[in-house]
Amino acid sequence: MKIYIAQTIDGYIAGPDGSMGHMEPFQDNDFGFDEFITGVDGLIMGRNTLDAFFGQHGWPYPENLPAIIMTHRLLPRGMPEQVRTSESIAVAAEMLPNAYVDGGHVIAQCLARGLIREARIFTLPILLGAGIPLFPEGVTTTQRWTLTGSKSHPCGTVENHYNIPAKA
Numbered sequence: 001m002k003i004y005i006a007q008t009i010d011g012y013i014a015g016p017d018g019s020m021g022h023m024e025p026f027q028d029n030d031f032g033f034d035e036f037i038t039g040v041d042g043l044i045m046g047r048n049t050l051d052a053f054f055g056q057h058g059w060p061y062p063e064n065l066p067a068i069i070m071t072h073r074l075l076p077r078g079m080p081e082q083v084r085t086s087e088s089i090a091v092a093a094e095m096l097p098n099a100y101v102d103g104g105h106v107i108a109q110c111l112a113r114g115l116i117r118e119a120r121i122f123t124l125p126i127l128l129g130a131g132i133p134l135f136p137e138g139v140t141t142t143q144r145w146t147l148t149g150s151k152s153h154p155c156g157t158v159e160n161h162y163n164i165p166a167k168a
Contacts, residue, residue, distance in 0.1 A: 049103035059083075116164050149161040
């Protein structure tokens with residue numbers, strides 16, 4: 001499984017209310033997402049992340065990309081038919097073993113289970129001061145990640161690529 005996510009300098013992926021407006025100035029930059037998404041077999045996303053994206057922009061992913069939203073609630077109207085729900089990370093991981101994982105709590109659950117093997121983390125040149133952290137409190141896993149690449153973009157964003165070893 002893989003992570004592809006942006007955070008602020010102080011480690012937040014969203015504002016205190018879940019908004020991601022701080023990312024708008026960077027939306028026109030090419031960070032290689034189209035290439036990244038072709039290398040996964042689907043998407044596993046948290047419900048709060050879905051609500052933040054879908055509410056503002058509609059479904060932003062390829063129509064044929066299988067997706068599992070981690071929730072017990074019904075999906076909003078207008079979701080593509082290949083989008084399913086699950087309450088179990090284990091079931092979702094079995095269905096999509098090479099998934100793109102999105103959302104802080106879902107990422108934390110996958111890390112705790114040793115499911116993540118690669119991370120692309122983009123640090124935006126913005127300080128929010130408060131918000132939803134990339135790694136929520138309570139992440140109880142200790143892992144040594146290997147930096148395999150780092151790149152700065154003209155907009156000031158720093159992109160770091162990591163390989164993550166399997167849990168022993």
